[in-house]
Amino acid sequence: MRLPEGFTAGAAASSIKPSGRPDLALLKVEPGALWAYLATTNRAAAPCVLRGRALYQKRKTISGLVVNSGNANCATGERGMRDDARLAELAAGFLGVRADDVLTASTGVIGVPLPVAKIEESIAAVELTGEIDGFAEAILTTDTRVKLSERTLPGGARVVGVAKGSGMIHPNMATMLAYLFTDAAIPAAELRELWPAVVNRTFNQVTVDGDTSTNDMAVVFSSGLTEAEPGPFWEAVEAVARDLARQIAADGEGAEKLITVRVRGAYDEADARLAARAVAGSALWKAAVHGNDPNWGRVLAALGYSGARLEPEKVQISLQETLIYDGGAVPFNGVALSQAMQAAEVVVSIDLGGGDGAAEAWGCDLTEKYVEINSEYTT
Amino acid sequence: MRLPEGFTAGAAASSIKPSGRPDLALLKVEPGALWAYLATTNRAAAPCVLRGRALYQKRKTISGLVVNSGNANCATGERGMRDDARLAELAAGFLGVRADDVLTASTGVIGVPLPVAKIEESIAAVELTGEIDGFAEAILTTDTRVKLSERTLPGGARVVGVAKGSGMIHPNMATMLAYLFTDAAIPAAELRELWPAVVNRTFNQVTVDGDTSTNDMAVVFSSGLTEAEPGPFWEAVEAVARDLARQIAADGEGAEKLITVRVRGAYDEADARLAARAVAGSALWKAAVHGNDPNWGRVLAALGYSGARLEPEKVQISLQETLIYDGGAVPFNGVALSQAMQAAEVVVSIDLGGGDGAAEAWGCDLTEKYVEINSEYTT
Secondary structure (H helix, E strand, O other), X not given: OEOOOOEEEEEEOOOOOOOOOOOEEEEEEOOOOEEEEEEOOOOOXXXXXXXXXXXXXXXXXXXXXXXXXXEOOOXXXXXXXXXXHHHHHHHHHXXXXXXXXXXXXXXXXXXXXXXHHHHHHHHHHOOOEOEOHHHHHHOOOOOOOOEEEXXXXXXXXXXXXXXXXXXXXXXXXXXXXXXXXXXXXXXXXXXXXXXXXXXXXXXXXXXOOOOOOOOOEEEEEEXXXXXXXXXXXXXXXXXXXXXXXXXXXXXXXXOOOEEEEEEEEEOOHHHHHHHHHHHHHOHHHHHHHHOOOOOHHHHHHHHHHOOOXXXXXXXEEEEOOEEEEEOOEOOOOHHXXXXXXXXXXXXXXXXXXXXXXXXXXXXXXXXXXXXXXXXXXXX | OEOOOOEEEEEEOOOOOOOOOOOEEEEEEOOOOEEEEEEOXXXXXXXXXXXXXXXXXXXXXXXXXXXXXXXXXXXXXXXXXXXXXXXXXXXXXXXXXXXXXXXXXXXXXXXXXOOHHHHHHHHHHOOOEOEOXXXXXXXXXXXXXXXXXXXXXXXXXXXXXXXXXOOOOOOOOOOOEEEEEEXXXXXXXXXXXXXXXXXXXXXXXXXXXXXXXXXXXXXXXXXXXXXXOHHHHHHHHHHHHHHHHHHHHHOOOOOXXXXXXXXXXXXXXXXXXXXXXXXXXXXXXXXXXXXXXXXXXXXXXXXXXXXXXXXXXXXXEEEOOEEEEEOOEOOOOHHHHHHHXXXXXXXXXXXXXXXXXXEEEXXXXXXXXXXXXXXXXXX
């Protein structure tokens, strides 16, 4: 996929991943590019997150991004901070910018020192081009496929997004890395102010296993080279972010199905988000979806403990567009509905009957494979 | 197991469970018995919980308890409220007390009307004796074994506890029913005031799958027939509650191992409880325990998102009494530790290095069997 104007990217294999697959990704953007940044709320956040937060406080512009996969450089003490700074220096040297102009990110196993020497040896093999595909592959860990999305605005400006996910995925950033690149010229203050709201409605509504990771971030970069209207711009940004969020959920560890939960009729949007996330994250509902069991009792129970205000007798639940609960049990064809659940996407639509709040959340089914991946391998 | 003075109990099979196993349990206590009650925070709480809460507001004394398993009588609308009232009347008639003197409880599948007629037909088969064992068996659902515990106080008063658990188990009451019976004479006000604190330290620290059920309750009944000192009494109550909590976690759906998490050095007890619960409930850590993988990165990540205040560089983590993290990675024998994890109980001890707060939590490993149970059967 072609990057917007002003961006180049590339990747290399630095042998951090034992598989020898690409694990070093670099991106360069023209001088003066703006950015907006959000990262994990985990208190054991990795050095890259601590550094990124500090950088975001003091710098309005950004020139580069370096990501290594296979090692999270988290819980690695003082050495981890030094290794992260060194990663920035190596990337800055290669990109021909200052270290303070480069954002770092690491994803992978926790608690193992980052072998920076391997990156130093292999970084020269990176070739920067106008395509994002190599970068997209090099940031993956247990993901089974690359995650890309794009939109073009009236006037020609573009928004291109790339992400990785898979495990340790839960609202408030997870093992997730998500980057959006745009050439649309948007004022710095607006970019910083509105990005968190987009993230709250998209990446923070993804849940795979309830585990919030130490290294997550969602960042938007703007080269500002193409004129654009703010309205269509934010629509495109949200569409790309939402698309990536769905791809992350669909490729959750061991997942066979994407679960989409749509809530309306909540007292407010915050309640709607809570309700949607609770259903998408319920281990019991995720297992029922895996087994094609239209067990609405588990949906109702999850709504009940979500924290969202509701009265069970006003709630309506539909599954694959079939009404299955309407303030109480309603008759439905269980065999036909179970067959309808044998699909790549299972959609639960909920009306809480209380107000105007609406939201979506995305998750995946819970499979034996999830347990296998996470009990038999150190990830 | 023999009940304390003043209590009798019994059970019958009413064919609510398709298996034909016992599913109706009754308990009677001498007039004037006191009680303390806590139930689920789920907003889709079942009629038995709504009725029990109201009863607890208006009545200091209690004379009977009826539990049916196999059907939760939840999300059953107006009919559910009537069926629950009818359940109380049937039990009251059998026990020779008023309906307002009987607490009801239902556990099992959600959304199916309770077949009260079956209970009406079979209740006469119940035989009340001084033993709790039949009752203990009849309240089970997907549990694989009965859960009982007892302590005897100086002076001869006794505390006997019975519980069921298995799935939909998470802090703030789950699919869990827990009853403690005692003949110790304790003032009503003290019983009501101190019981919630015991529940917070015991039953609310159990997590199986993060799903909080609609029907849970934890209740203590006192016949008051034997003099007792409050100090030893509360110690015994907490010991029995803790013992039952551990049994519930160890018999979680699909579980092969009990996970015990001990936290100290937290800023306060609330922080310690949050931290312990997050580790006990982490899907990734539960899967690692299943695979005998001493993956402390997952423990640290769970501590980080628990909400407890901490500084990662002050944290110490031990697993099966081996130090594996001390503000950073420390060397340990991974092979030996993996072998030590092949045990019925895996103990994680955490020192947050910040204060005097301490707490425990209990969970179980995440197995392929959990997924199988919850995807292949409607529970």
